[in-house]
Amino acid sequence: MSGLLAGKRILVTGVITDASIGFHAARLAQEEGAEVVLTGFGRLSLVQRIAKRLPKPAPVIELDVQNAEHLATLADRVTEHLGEGVGLDGVVHSIAFAPQDALGGNFLNAEWSSVATAVEVSAYSLKSLTMAVLPLLEQRGGSVVGMDFDAQVAWPKYDWMGVSKAALEATSRYLARDLGDRNIRVNLVSAGPIKSMAAKSIPGFEELADVWNTRAPIGWELTDPEPAARGVVALLSDWFPKTTGEIVHVDGGVHMMGA
Numbered sequence: 001m002s003g004l005l006a007g008k009r010i011l012v013t014g015v016i017t018d019a020s021i022g023f024h025a026a027r028l029a030q031e032e033g034a035e036v037v038l039t040g041f042g043r044l045s046l047v048q049r050i051a052k053r054l055p056k057p058a059p060v061i062e063l064d065v066q067n068a069e070h071l072a073t074l075a076d077r078v079t080e081h082l083g084e085g086v087g088l089d090g091v092v093h094s095i096a097f098a099p100q101d102a103l104g105g106n107f108l109n110a111e112w113s114s115v116a117t118a119v120e121v122s123a124y125s126l127k128s129l130t131m132a133v134l135p136l137l138e139q140r141g142g143s144v145v146g147m148d149f150d151a152q153v154a155w156p157k158y159d160w161m162g163v164s165k166a167a168l169e170a171t172s173r174y175l176a177r178d179l180g181d182r183n184i185r186v187n188l189v190s191a192g193p194i195k196s197m198a199a200k201s202i203p204g205f206e207e208l209a210d211v212w213n214t215r216a217p218i219g220w221e222l223t224d225p226e227p228a229a230r231g232v233v234a235l236l237s238d239w240f241p242k243t244t245g246e247i248v249h250v251d252g253g254v255h256m257m258g259a
Contacts (some may be wrong), residue, residue: 002100003031003034004033004234004237004239005033005241006032006033007034008029008033008034008089009035009082009088009090009092010026010035010036010090010091011036011037011039011088012025012026012039013063013092013093013095013129014095014096015039015047016040016046016047019225020225021065021094021147021229023053024229025229025233026054028229030055030056030058030235031112032233032237034236035082036054036061037058037059037061037082038051038058038059038061038259039061039062039074040060041065042064042188044062047060050132053233054112054230061077061078063129065120065121065125065128071128071132074133075133075134078133079136079137080082084238086117086138087138087139088136088139088142089140089233089236090145091133091137092146092147093130093144093145093146094138095122095125095130096122096164096210098114098118098159099114102118102159102160102161103157103159103160103161104157104159105156105157106159108200116159117166118163122161123167123168124227125191126146126172126175130144130175134184137184138181138182138184139167142185143184143185143187143235143236143240144182144185144187145235146168146172146188147188147232148169148185148190148191149165149166149190149191149193150165150251151163157205157208169188169247170201170214170246172245173186176245179243182233185243186244187244187245187247188247189248190221190248190255191225191250192210192212192251192254193208193220193233194224195223196221200217204215209222216251216253217257218252219252220251228250231248
């Protein structure tokens with residue numbers, strides 16, 4: 001078998017529709033030779049239908065990252081599909097959520113309960129997910145790749161999700177530090193905006209996304225998740241063996257443009 005991920009076993013979280021970066025990361029991983037397991041939350045029947053659109057149907061495991069039992073049993077449930085003793089080579093963290101009152105220009109009024117949910121689901125879960133499957137990852141070493149949105153600046157309407165992404169970036173660095181001696185790399189792909197189901201939940205998304213229409217030096221297509229998915233697959237592969245704690249920008253270059 002040939003391919004960038006030939007023989008690797010990859011867990012991809014956060015797939016909801018075939019417009020998501022997670023779906024295209026799973027598709028490309030399969031095309032590059034990987035065996036893929038998906039996780040879904042809430043609308044499992046939808047995720048299972050979407051999984052059938054992959055080049056090879058992939059099993060779907062239920063995962064709520066706020067559910068301690070789901071996390072405690074995740075490694076065993078992944079093993080049921082991959083087999084005993086084979087482990088995992090990679091994990092894609094594509095999970096983020098903020099309640100509506102923590103978005104859309106309500107930064108000054110958001111209650112802590114909503115902020116806490118945003119930070120737990122969008123940032124802390126990178127640590128809790130990684131630790132849940134650590135027994136599988138450390139068998140051969142592996143790569144954890146999370147989905148980021150540039151947290152260097154304050155974006156229109158993004159509010160506490162922007163704060164959560166800043167926390168995600170910090171979390172990835174500390175994970176990279178503490179798991180390096182187990183040959184586990186932790187990196188993020190900071191993607192430009194994509195018109196996905198997650199984007200539709202952000203009030204004022206169009207205003208945020210409009211930045212890319214004028215400021216991406218090599219252009220950016222809001223309906224094309226594949227460039228970001230390719231970045232994910234590259235970081236899952238063995239072509240970045242000594243890269244960890246990094247944020248790879250796949251955003252058309254917007255992150256480096258001055259005012």
